[in-house]
Amino acid sequence: QLQLVESGGGLVQPGGSLRLSCLASGFNLDYYVIGWFRQAPGKEREGVSCIGNDNSDDSIFYARSVKGRFTISRDNAKNTVYLQMDSLKSADTAVYYCAADISPGSWYHGDPEYWGQGTQVTVSS
Numbered sequence: 001q002l003q004l005v006e007s008g009g010g011l012v013q014p015g016g017s018l019r020l021s022c023l024a025s026g027f028n029l030d031y032y033v034i035g036w037f038r039q040a041p042g043k044e045r046e047g048v049s050c051i052g053n054d055n056s057d058d059s060i061f062y063a064r065s066v067k068g069r070f071t072i073s074r075d076n077a078k079n080t081v082y083l084q085m086d087s088l089k090s091a092d093t094a095v096y097y098c099a100a101d102i103s104p105g106s107w108y109h110g111d112p113e114y115w116g117q118g119t120q121v122t123v124s125s
Helices: 104-108
Strands: 003-007 010-012 018-025 033-039 046-051 060-062 070-075 080-085 094-101 119-123
Touching (some): 003 094, 018 033, 018 119, 033 080, 033 104, 046 070, 046 080, 046 104
Antiparallel strands (some): 003 018, 033 046, 033 094, 046 060, 070 080, 094 119
16 A cells, blocks of 8 residues: 655744655655645645655755755655755744655646645744
8 A cells, every 4th residue: 555654743933943754655765756745724735845756956846935944855765755844934834745646747736646644834932
């Protein structure tokens, strides 16, 4: 059974950091584009960051709202992708979803095939 399981969410003060992890099981992550979406209450789902299957800098995407503050990485040996989130703002408060697809186009169109259950990130003082 193909599954994505996120962890690492929580409550953090503005300016703080969190690291999200997404463990893939049931499939080999090597061939997939994988990354993170988020959805805040009352807002549309937003693609935050993704990393392609070749792991090169050219295959990494960041939304403008997080560029320079968030860093995505993947460890194919552990079938895991990470999102290091620094300098967090209240606007980053959302449920963060890990998502993967073998097709980059599907990911960038916001419709990847595989989704995790989500993890809550709350940035508040």
